[in-house]
Amino acid sequence: MRIEKATNLLPPVKRGKAVEIYVDGNPLIAYEGETIAAAMLAAGLRVFRHTPKTNSPRGIYCGMGVCFECLVTVDHVNAVRACMTQVYEGMHVETRAEWSL
Amino acid sequence: MSTDIQLAVIGAGPAGLEAALTASEYGVDVVLIDGSPQAGGQYYQQFPEPFEAGSNTKTSVQKEAQLLIHMVESAPIRRLYNTLVWGAFTRPDDPLYTLALYGPDAPAQLRAHAVIIASGAYDFPLPFPGWTLPGVFTAGAAQGLIKNQRVFPGQRVLISGSGPLQLATAAELIHAGVEVAAVLESSQPVWNGLRNLPAAWGQWGRMAEGGEYSYAMLRSRTPYRLGWSVVAAHGDTDVEEAVIARLSPDGHPIPGSQETLAVDTIITGFGLIPNTGLSRMLGCKHIQRQGQTGWIPERDKIFQTTLPGLFVVGDAAGIGGAELARLEGQVAGLAVAQRLQQISDGQLNTAYQRIQPALKRQQRFARFLENVFAPLPGLTAIPDETTVICRCEEVTLGQIREAVHMGARSVNEVKMLTRTGMGNCQGRICELWVARMIQRILDDPTVTLDSLGAFTVRPPLQPLPVSALALAAESNDEP
Numbered sequence: 001m002r003i004e005k006a007t008n009l010l011p012p013v014k015r016g017k018a019v020e021i022y023v024d025g026n027p028l029i030a031y032e033g034e035t036i037a038a039a040m041l042a043a044g045l046r047v048f049r050h051t052p053k054t055n056s057p058r059g060i061y062c063g064m065g066v067c068f069e070c071l072v073t074v075d076h077v078n079a080v081r082a083c084m085t086q087v088y089e090g091m092h093v094e095t096r097a098e099w100s101l
Numbered sequence: 102m103s104t105d106i107q108l109a110v111i112g113a114g115p116a117g118l119e120a121a122l123t124a125s126e127y128g129v130d131v132v133l134i135d136g137s138p139q140a141g142g143q144y145y146q147q148f149p150e151p152f153e154a155g156s157n158t159k160t161s162v163q164k165e166a167q168l169l170i171h172m173v174e175s176a177p178i179r180r181l182y183n184t185l186v187w188g189a190f191t192r193p194d195d196p197l198y199t200l201a202l203y204g205p206d207a208p209a210q211l212r213a214h215a216v217i218i219a220s221g222a223y224d225f226p227l228p229f230p231g232w233t234l235p236g237v238f239t240a241g242a243a244q245g246l247i248k249n250q251r252v253f254p255g256q257r258v259l260i261s262g263s264g265p266l267q268l269a270t271a272a273e274l275i276h277a278g279v280e281v282a283a284v285l286e287s288s289q290p291v292w293n294g295l296r297n298l299p300a301a302w303g304q305w306g307r308m309a310e311g312g313e314y315s316y317a318m319l320r321s322r323t324p325y326r327l328g329w330s331v332v333a334a335h336g337d338t339d340v341e342e343a344v345i346a347r348l349s350p351d352g353h354p355i356p357g358s359q360e361t362l363a364v365d366t367i368i369t370g371f372g373l374i375p376n377t378g379l380s381r382m383l384g385c386k387h388i389q390r391q392g393q394t395g396w397i398p399e400r401d402k403i404f405q406t407t408l409p410g411l412f413v414v415g416d417a418a419g420i421g422g423a424e425l426a427r428l429e430g431q432v433a434g435l436a437v438a439q440r441l442q443q444i445s446d447g448q449l450n451t452a453y454q455r456i457q458p459a460l461k462r463q464q465r466f467a468r469f470l471e472n473v474f475a476p477l478p479g480l481t482a483i484p485d486e487t488t489v490i491c492r493c494e495e496v497t498l499g500q501i502r503e504a505v506h507m508g509a510r511s512v513n514e515v516k517m518l519t520r521t522g523m524g525n526c527q528g529r530i531c532e533l534w535v536a537r538m539i540q541r542i543l544d545d546p547t548v549t550l551d552s553l554g555a556f557t558v559r560p561p562l563q564p565l566p567v568s569a570l571a572l573a574a575e576s577n578d579e580p
Contacts, residue, residue, distance in 0.1 A: 003251040007276040009313060011159055013251060016151025033149030038250035046235035046339045053495045057338045059235025060254075061492075061530075063242025064143060065136070066223045068525035068564070069492060079525075079564070083242070086149060 036082035109213040114142020116415025116426035117219030123434025188560035222373035222416035236340030240370025255366025261331035262370035264474035272314035285329040352477025392471035403436040421467035493524020
C-alpha cells in the first residue's frame with residue numbers, strides 16, 4: 001500500500017504520472033518516480049526471486065543497491081536491481097527466473 | 102580515452118558535496134561522481150524527479166540538503182551522476198590515480214591528481230534464522246521506502262536494533278499509519294539516564310525532529326524494550342511471525358525468554374558499515390577500531406590516507422553522522438587545494454583552526470554514540486547451524502564450521518572453501534559475519550577480527566555488463 005497521509009515528518013509530495021507496468025504478466029498501476037521495488041511492494045508483491053540452490057524466496061533487503069537480493073528481469077534484460085530501477089509505461093517485470101551475473 | 106583532472110570526489114552525500122564545494126571555491130577543478138541519478142546520497146536523499154514536493158513543507162534536513170545541492174550545482178563543478186566507479190588504480194610510473202567509470206555520460210576512465218572518497222555506509226546486517234524471508238528489511242531500506250517512495254513495507258512491524266535511527270524509523274512508520282508492534286533496543290544502557298534516551302535523542306541537533314520521534318512513540322503507546330532483540334523469523338513465503346528474546350548485557354539471547362509476535366515485517370538496524378570498497382582496492386592501510394563496525398582507512402588529521410593525495414571523508418571512513426561528514430569534507434577540500442597549490446600552508450592552517458572546534462565537538466558526540474550502541478558481541482550466538490550467513494551463495498554457519506574444521510583460519514580461506522563473499526554483493530553483506538562466525542567457532546581469544554582479515558577487493562566493484570568491461574579494455578589499449 002502507498003502512504004497517502006502527510007505529516008510534519010512526512011511532508012506532502014505528489015507522485016509522478018500513473019503508468020501501467022506488468023509483473024509476471026499481471027498489470028498493475030505505478031507512478032513515475034517509483035522504483036520497481038516500491039511499485040511491487042505497494043501491490044503486496046514481496047517475492048522478487050527464488051534462489052538457485054534451495055529455491056528459497058527473496059525480496060527487498062537493503063533497498064540501496066548493495067545486497068542484490070531483488071534481481072528481476074526487465075524487458076528481457078536480466079539481473080536488474082528492482083530497488084534501483086524506476087518504472088516506465090509498459091515495463092514488463094519477470095520475477096520467476098534466477099539469473100546470476 | 103582517459104581525461105586528466107585535478108580532483109575526483111566520489112559520492113555526492115553530505116561529505117562529498119562539501120568536499121567538492123570547498124575545493125571548487127579555492128579554484129580546484131573538480132569532478133563529482135555519484136551512482137544515483139541525483140545528488141544527496143542516503144542522508145540527503147531527494148525525491149525522485151517525477152515527484153513534486155511542496156516547497157514550504159520540507160523537513161529541516163530536506164531544506165539543508167536542497168541548499169547544499171543548489172550551491173554545488175551552481176559552482177563550476179563537473180557532475181557525473183548515474184556513474185559507477187568500478188575500479189580505482191595506481192600505476193608505478195604514474196603519480197595520478199586512475200578511475201574506471203561506467204555511466205551514460207561518463208568517460209571510461211579519468212586520471213586525477215587527487216581523489217576524495219565519500220562513499221558513505223550501508224546497514225550492518227543481523228543474520229538470524231529466517232532473515233532471508235521477504236519482509237525482513239534493513240533500516241535503510243525501510244527509511245527509503247517510507248520517506249522517498251511513500252510506500253509501506255508492511256502492516257504490522259517489529260523494529261529491532263540499536264541506536265537513535267530506530268526511533269526515527271518507528272516515528273515515521275507511526276506517522277504513516279503503520280502499526281509498530283515493538284521497538285527493541287539491544288543495548289542495555291549503563292546508566293539510568295539512558296532510560297530516558299528517547300527524550301535525550303531529541304537533543305540530537307541534526308535529527309532535529311528527534312523530539313517528534315519520542316512523542317510519536319509515546320502517543321501510540323509503542324512498546325520500547327531495552328535489552329531485547331529479534332532472534333528468528335517464521336513464515337512460508339514471507340514473514341508471518343517474529344521470535345524475540347531478552348539479551349544478557351553482552352548480547353547473548355537468554356534461554357527461556359523467547360516470545361513470539363505476529364508481525365508481517367521485521368526491520369533491523371544495528372548500525373552502519375563504512376563502504377570501503379574503493380579505498381581497499383587502492384590499497385591504503387585499513388584498521389579496525391573499537392566502537393566501529395568493519396574496516397576503516399587509517400587517516401591523518403586532514404583525512405589523507407596512507408596514500409598521498411587519497412582522502413576518505415564522512416561515514417566511509419568511520420560512522421560519525423552527517424554533520425561530522427560535512428566538516429571532514431571541508432577539511433579534505435581545503436587540503437586538496439593546498440596540495441595542488443591553490444592555497445598556501447598558512448591559509449590551510451588558518452581554515453583548519455576555524456573548523457577544528459566544531460570538528461572536535463562532532464567527534465566527541467560520534468564517540469559517545471558508538472560506545473553506547475556498538476553491536477554487542479553476544480549477537481553472534483543468534484544464528485543456528487542452518488542459518489544462511491552468505492545470502493548470495495547460500496552458505497550456512499554449518500558450512501563455515503566445516504571449512505574451519507578443515508583448517509581455514511581467515512575470511513579469505515573460508516571464501517575459497519565455501520564461496521562466501523563470491524556472489525553478487527561481493528561480500529558486502531556477509532564479510533563481517535563470516536569473521537564473527539569463525540571467531541565463534543574457534544572460541545579462542547587470540548583469534549581477533551584483525552587476524553581474520555578482510556575479503557580481497559577486486560575490480561569490478563559492482564557487477565557490470567560485459568560490454569562495459571570490453572570498452573574499458575579497448576580504452577586501455579590506446580597509447
